[in-house]
Amino acid sequence: KKEQDSKKLPALSVPRRTDHPVMGIQSKKNFINTNAVAAITGLPKKPQPIYVDRRQGDKYLLETSGLVPKYIKKKDYGVTPKYVTRRNEEMKRAQKEYEAGILEHLKKRAMKQLSDEERTSLLQGLKKNWEEVYHEFQGLSVEIDTIPKKIYKEKLESQMKQLEHDIEVIEKHKVIYIANE
Numbered sequence: 001k002k003e004q005d006s007k008k009l010p011a012l013s014v015p016r017r018t019d020h021p022v023m024g025i026q027s028k029k030n031f032i033n034t035n036a037v038a039a040i041t042g043l044p045k046k047p048q049p050i051y052v053d054r055r056q057g058d059k060y061l062l063e064t065s066g067l068v069p070k071y072i073k074k075k076d077y078g079v080t081p082k083y084v085t086r087r088n089e090e091m092k093r094a095q096k097e098y099e100a101g102i103l104e105h106l107k108k109r110a111m112k113q114l115s116d117e118e119r120t121s122l123l124q125g126l127k128k129n130w131e132e133v134y135h136e137f138q139g140l141s142v143e144i145d146t147i148p149k150k151i152y153k154e155k156l157e158s159q160m161k162q163l164e165h166d167i168e169v170i171e172k173h174k175v176i177y178i179a180n181e
Contacts, residue, residue, distance in 0.1 A: 111177040123170050130163040 049062040062068055071077060114122070137156045144150050170176065 109179060111179055114176040114178055119170065119176060123167065126163055126167050126170065130160060130167065133159050133163065 049068075050059045051062050051065060051067065052059055063070070133156055137153070137160065140153055140156075141149070144153055
């Protein structure tokens with residue numbers, strides 16, 4: 001059965017040999033007059049722009065030559081492409097996120113003013129530390145003959161000097177800012 005179906009030819013739209021065209025139909029239209037009237041009343045053709053490349057007068061169409069910009073006739077001429085606007089928006093958004101992160105980081109590291117109670121307690125603590133170091137310094141022997149004793153004495157002197165400097169700075173300035181880290 002499949003072989004019989006495959007042998008059948010599809011119906012063609014071509015007329016058969018036995019079909020005859022319809023004869024005797026004539027038109028009353030006067031083609032000569034209508035063509036003459038159309039030629040007289042019609043607008044004249046615009047000449048196609050051409051260019052000549054040699055003295056002999058070889059003419060070529062200007063539009064297909066590439067000498068005239070065709071792209072300016074496009075409807076989307078001068079419009080920024082979507083991918084560029086999308087990329088610019090992404091860059092602006094990333095810049096804003098970066099700036100927000102920087103501001104947040106700066107706020108975390110912002111300076112904090114030391115209150116008067118904290119300042120006085122800090123000053124008292126420094127003075128107490130200085131007294132302890134000074135007490136240790138007074139407990140040293142008068143004659144320093146070994147290298148470890150000499151190093152220990154220099155260490156205590158540098159600690160006392162640093163504490164004196166810190167106490168002087170805190171007493172000198174009434175308003176003190178410390179960094180949050």
